Amino acid sequence: MKYKTLNASIIAASFSFSMFTLSGVAAAQELPDTMTWTAYDVGSQGHSEASAIADAFGRAYDTRIRIQPAGSAIGRLQPLVSGRADYAFLATESFFASEGTFDFAERRWGPQDLRAVAGRPSSxxxxxxxxxxxxxxxxxxxxxxxxxxxxxxxxxxxxxxxxxxxxxxxxxxxxxxxxxxxxxxxxxxxxxxxxxxxxxxxxxxxxxxxxxxxxxxxxxxxxxxxxxxxxxxxxxxxxxxxxxxxxxxxxxxxxxxxYRYPIIVSMADKDEEEVYAMIKSLDESYDLYKDATSAIHRWVISDSGVPPIDIPFHAGAVRYMEEKGLWDKDMQAWNDARITRLEALQEAWESTVEDASGLDDDAFKARWEERRQATLDAL
CATH class of the missing domain: 3.40.190.10 (Periplasmic binding protein-like II)
Structure with missing residues (x-):
């Protein structure tokens, strides 16, 4: 049997590939095997970036992701709220949904308990x-x-x-x-x-x-x-x-x-370990998607994983950023205040629904906006 001598560069390359493969397997064990994400319509910046990140996850971690496009804010939020989607790639409608304004001032909506995983800056x-x-x-x-x-x-x-x-x-x-x-x-x-x-x-x-x-x-x-x-x-x-x-x-x-677009959004009660794995995977697979579009490089985690953003950050995301040394006291104070604001609006919404049960839709919205503004003024 003849033995061939491998040079140092080949050994190093093989070792690096093995380490990447092993790290991918480890992360894949934390991520679900399959996920569903909602996003803006096909052809939009949000859909393009969601697709690029999904492709990176598939290559790095063998996680299969279905992206469900929708042309309306309700269409992107409803699957997330009902549990039919794991994450939603949103924009300013995440703020509207957490505030109970515009489309989300309807009786069947109100302030939604949403959390951010990360969101890239968009000028x-x-x-x-x-x-x-x-x-x-x-x-x-x-x-x-x-x-x-x-x-x-x-x-x-x-x-x-x-x-x-x-x-x-x-x-x-x-x-x-x-x-x-x-x-x-x-x-x-x-x-x-x-x-x-x-x-x-x-x-x-x-x-x-x-x-x-x-x-x-x-x-x-x-x-x-x-x-x-x-x-x-x-x-x-x-x-x-x-x-x-x-x-x-x-x-x-x-x-x-x-502002942030797209924002990866989950429900507040999403498992902390799963969200931690999500943002970790987003960070560690960055090199696989950072050149996919002209602006997707702005997903670098030091920019996308910190406030201000439309909604509070999820505890799993905060834990990852703390471990990376990218989360400070001011950021935590911002997040705490944002959660306080959301909880106050949810409480005000519940009391408005009880008090205004006999009002028509327009009168209800007017009552809610008055109560909402008073709640925010009191914070």
Missing amino acids: FGIPTAADAEIHSLEGLRGKRVAYTAGNPSVSVKCDAILAFGGLTRDDVEAVMFPAHSAAMSSLVQGQADAVCTTTTASQLYELKESPRGLRWVDIPADDEEGWGRMNQVAPVFQSFTETIGAGLSEDTPANMLA
């Missing part, structure tokens, strides 16, 4: 037509700002940006469009002067090359009072310097806000 700002000469948030006063009817996720972010500048919709000319695509095209068509959106929408590149031009309004990172006003609208935003998108680069960045 959002207010591009303007350069010829409108809007150089600050205050400069939006009296200008035409495009809104989309029936799109609370975008509208609440736009309201928050106005609040940052000390403005409300009453201080601008809010122009309502039937679809987000129409609102986005309105600047090129001369129907509006500003819109609220992400940085990579195709209409923004068109605006940049048009005679009107493109200018991003600065949202100063160091304006504490402005951030305070913004987070009174929704306490989920943070500052972000964006370099990717229309009119943006490393040499021409813009200060804007970050």
Whole structure:
């Protein structure tokens, strides 16, 4: 029998592969063999990223994942709440669901006991037509700002940006469009002067090359009072310097806000060990999916596993972040306060349902919003 001598590089490569395989088996024993996730429709950023992460889990841990797409917030939440889905890849509707607002102000919903596993930062700002000469948030006063009817996720972010500048919709000319695509095209068509959106929408590149031009309004990172006003609208935003998108680069960045999309969401009573395994797998398989889309690299756990975010973090996620040395006292205080807020709203909801049983739907929603705001004011 002839023996061949292996060189050091081959031995090292074989050892590394074996260790990766063993670590994958260990993690696979903690993850369920199969899972169901809900996500936005096929073709959306949320669905693309969920698919890339699911593929990584399949390759690393042999876990099979079914992704159930849905075009509505209710469609993405209902399977999670009913136990037919393990996790949901959501956006701002996770905040609405925990607050009992918009679609979730219906009697059959109310504040849902949701928890975040992780959620990657996604930038959002207010591009303007350069010829409108809007150089600050205050400069939006009296200008035409495009809104989309029936799109609370975008509208609440736009309201928050106005609040940052000390403005409300009453201080601008809010122009309502039937679809987000129409609102986005309105600047090129001369129907509006500003819109609220992400940085990579195709209409923004068109605006940049048009005679009107493109200018991003600065949202100063160091304006504490402005951030305070913004987070009174929704306490989920943070500052972000964006370099990717229309009119943006490393040499021409813009200060804007970050929210989380997608957010991996579970129910609060999800087993702690299972959620721990989920975020650990998300972290350890990062190299397998980090290049799948232009923004998916922002799932790096030091960014995606910490607040602020739309809902409280799950205890299993917190434990993993603590072990990684990425969770501090301020983060824990934020999470505790967010849980207190959610529990207070749930209690207020229960009392509203009891007190307002004889009211019609519109009157019930009005009563609930009054009770909700009073509850938040008392915290």
